[in-house]
Amino acid sequence: MARIVLNDVRKTYGTVEAIKGVSLDIADGELIVLVGPSGCGKSTLLRMIAGLEGITGGTISIGDRVVNDLEPSERDIAMVFQNYALYPHMTVRQNLAYGLKNRNTPKPEIDRRIAEAAKALEIEPFLERKPRQLSGGQRQRVAMGRAIVREPAAYLFDEPLSNLDAKLRVQMRVEIKRLQRSLATTSVYVTHDQMEAMTLADRLVVLNGGHIEQVGTPIELYEKPATTFVATFIGSPSMNLLATPAPGAGWVLSGATHLPAGVATLGIRPEDLHLAEEGRDDAFRADVKVAAVELVGAESYVHGTLPDGTPIVFRVAGRSRIAMDDTMTIGAAASGLHFFDQEGARLA
Amino acid sequence: MHTVAFPNKILPYLLVAPQIILTVVFFFWPASQAIYQSTLREDPFGLKSGFVGLANFSAVLADPNYLSSLQVTVIFSILTALVSMGVALLLATAADRVVRGQTLYRTLLIWPYAVAPAVAGMLWLFMFNPAMGTLAYLLRRNGFGWDPLLNGDQAMALIVVAAAWKQISYNFLFFVAGLQAIPRSLIEAASIDGARGARRFWTIVFPLLAPTTFFLLVVNTVYAFFDTFGIIHAVTGGGPAKATETLVYKVYNDGFVNLNLGSSAAQSVILMIIVIALTAFQFRFVEKRVHYG
Ligand SMILES: Nc1ncnc2c1ncn2[C@@H]1O[C@H](COP(=O)(O)OP(=O)(O)OP(=O)(O)O)[C@@H](O)[C@H]1O
Numbered sequence: 327m328a329r330i331v332l333n334d335v336r337k338t339y340g341t342v343e344a345i346k347g348v349s350l351d352i353a354d355g356e357l358i359v360l361v362g363p364s365g366c367g368k369s370t371l372l373r374m375i376a377g378l379e380g381i382t383g384g385t386i387s388i389g390d391r392v393v394n395d396l397e398p399s400e401r402d403i404a405m406v407f408q409n410y411a412l413y414p415h416m417t418v419r420q421n422l423a424y425g426l427k428n429r430n431t432p433k434p435e436i437d438r439r440i441a442e443a444a445k446a447l448e449i450e451p452f453l454e455r456k457p458r459q460l461s462g463g464q465r466q467r468v469a470m471g472r473a474i475v476r477e478p479a480a481y482l483f484d485e486p487l488s489n490l491d492a493k494l495r496v497q498m499r500v501e502i503k504r505l506q507r508s509l510a511t512t513s514v515y516v517t518h519d520q521m522e523a524m525t526l527a528d529r530l531v532v533l534n535g536g537h538i539e540q541v542g543t544p545i546e547l548y549e550k551p552a553t554t555f556v557a558t559f560i561g562s563p564s565m566n567l568l569a570t571p572a573p574g575a576g577w578v579l580s581g582a583t584h585l586p587a588g589v590a591t592l593g594i595r596p597e598d599l600h601l602a603e604e605g606r607d608d609a610f611r612a613d614v615k616v617a618a619v620e621l622v623g624a625e626s627y628v629h630g631t632l633p634d635g636t637p638i639v640f641r642v643a644g645r646s647r648i649a650m651d652d653t654m655t656i657g658a659a660a661s662g663l664h665f666f667d668q669e670g671a672r673l674a
Numbered sequence: 675m676h677t678v679a680f681p682n683k684i685l686p687y688l689l690v691a692p693q694i695i696l697t698v699v700f701f702f703w704p705a706s707q708a709i710y711q712s713t714l715r716e717d718p719f720g721l722k723s724g725f726v727g728l729a730n731f732s733a734v735l736a737d738p739n740y741l742s743s744l745q746v747t748v749i750f751s752i753l754t755a756l757v758s759m760g761v762a763l764l765l766a767t768a769a770d771r772v773v774r775g776q777t778l779y780r781t782l783l784i785w786p787y788a789v790a791p792a793v794a795g796m797l798w799l800f801m802f803n804p805a806m807g808t809l810a811y812l813l814r815r816n817g818f819g820w821d822p823l824l825n826g827d828q829a830m831a832l833i834v835v836a837a838a839w840k841q842i843s844y845n846f847l848f849f850v851a852g853l854q855a856i857p858r859s860l861i862e863a864a865s866i867d868g869a870r871g872a873r874r875f876w877t878i879v880f881p882l883l884a885p886t887t888f889f890l891l892v893v894n895t896v897y898a899f900f901d902t903f904g905i906i907h908a909v910t911g912g913g914p915a916k917a918t919e920t921l922v923y924k925v926y927n928d929g930f931v932n933l934n935l936g937s938s939a940a941q942s943v944i945l946m947i948i949v950i951a952l953t954a955f956q957f958r959f960v961e962k963r964v965h966y967g
């Protein structure tokens with residue numbers, strides 16, 4: 327049980343600044359997901375918390391203890407690696423016991439914890455096997471088990487599901503969430519998969535180029551993205567961004583809706599756009615020529631262009647009869663409009 | 675296994691011919707000569723020889739000198755393998771810290787490590803040479819009776835070190851490669867699991883190096899058994915009082931110095947059997963055990 331606080335944490339590799347001053351307060355028992363594009367510094371930040379990577383500047387504390395100068399083993403954390411990092415020459419049982427033995431945990435206590443974890447993760451049948459005799463999913467569970475038996479103050483996950491197939495990934499995602507809830511242990515989880523991030527997180531941290539773009543609950547990030555980067559990173563397909571003002575672009579704002587001062591970009595999610603109907607009071611209207619239609623089960627995404635050539639994507643429910651080269655008018659309600667300034671920051 | 679069909683019937687034989695010829699000339703012919711010789715015994719004047727069956731073998735195996743030579747060889751081989759592998763592993767773990775995860779350019783940094791033991795070995799021999807060595811002189815002046823020409827244990831120590839240093843570079847390169855093959859995340863997982871320094875080395879690193887260590891153990895043993903004639907000849911000449919006379923050295927002594935060709939041939943046949951056994955052993959084990967993952 328511990329709160330983790332990062333205070334202006336920095337990391338430089340030679341002249342490359344990988345982490346550029348990150349401050350973050352993670353509450354006890356919270357599941358925080360670090361998400362961002364490849365190379366944004368997610369792993370680096372996690373490894374700094376773990377103690378596998380030195381801290382160039384700032385402080386990291388775990389449970390009111392500054393850990394900057396502590397060894398990984400003294401930080402009371404457990405980590406699940408992307409490639410699982412199971413000890414290949416030990417059986418599953420020995421893998422689980424290793425960290426406890428090194429801490430001189432009494433034998434009966436070790437056995438009790440292994441039995442408990444093995445039961446929770448359903449790996450009891452494999453306890454006497456070597457890691458190479460297990461499937462990817464089973465290895466993943468063992469890696470989780472090795473973290474759980476330690477009963478640490480915090481769990482750190484570095485893309486633990488990225489080596490699994492899509493179906494297993496969804497299943498394990500649910501299971502991790504359930505385990506984390508029942509253990510109520512502070513966790514930091516790294517992923518570049520925004521679906522995984524949205525479904526797992528209590529709070530999401532979107533990283534970009536070594537700094538934090540936004541911190542918030544998945545819903546907050548979805549409804550009120552603080553920057554255009556977050557706006558396009560969260561949600562799929564990503565938000566349409568239209569340059570403003572754009573006379574002759576083929577879209578208009580109507581009624582009581584006006585562009586706020588300083589606006590440079592107008593954002594609308596594909597799911598907030600709909601085909602315009604007579605009598606419906608839309609704040610936003612645009613003429614679209616259809617370029618392609620993407621059917622994804624219960625809904626379709628229509629890819630089109632505005633008269634000035636700007637691409638735009640919108641959602642239509644069900645199997646639509648829209649075909650290529652059709653032209654139509656689409657609209658959006660005022661609540662579906664996001665405004666961003668020149669720097670990409672959200673206005674109001 | 676993929677089979678290749680040659681259009682020409684003779685070409686394949688031509689292609690393997692050089693290898694076959696070399697093997698026949700430099701292995702099968704001498705080997706068969708040795709086997710043939712080992713069944714003959716010359717009269718005391720070396721004028722004629724007669725067929726004696728396996729008598730040479732039973733004589734050799736019953737000879738206390740031969741058995742003590744066997745013992746010398748085993749001790750010498752074990753010590754040589756231990757020293758050369760131990761030092762190489764020590765250097766390799768030091769180098770691994772420097773080069774881990776680095777580019778080819780950084781990998782070149784390990785060459786000095788690889789060459790240094792060879793130079794050090796040369797210096798060592800000079801320094802401990804009883805006639806002109808600086809350290810030999812210092813040892814004696816401080817009351818330590820350093821005289822490998824008279825003391826068998828000291829002579830053994832000298833040839834072990836001399837034989838071991840030559841192998842250190844070779845072992846070092848294999849150990850570095852073996853260490854680099856251990857995934858970094860395993861070491862990191864171990865450090866999070868609270869294992870540091872010596873404990874981490876013996877519980878994680880060393881077991882994962884087992885295939886490399888085993889391979890090197892066989893290679894070094896074979897080396898110490900068969901490839902150290904030159905060193906022993908130059909440093910101790912098998913003395914004092916046969917204290918450093920290994921099996922190979924004894925073959926030479928009995929055959930070329932004492933001109934007991936039948937016995938010498940029987941001994942080389944025995945050596946041949948030992949090397950074949952070692953090689954077969956290595957193939958069986960290495961094929962089974964190298965896979966860890
Ligand atoms: N040892 C290193 N030396 C130099 N630069 C490094 C080192 N490790 C990471 N970096 C740089 O730091 C930045 C962040 O890397 P990091 O591994 O944290 O990215 P990531 O967000 O985990 O990406 P991915 O999703 O691809 O795993 C990258 O630009 C990377 O090139």
Ligand SMILES: [Mg+2]
Pocket residue numbers: 368369370
């Ligand atoms: Mg990463």
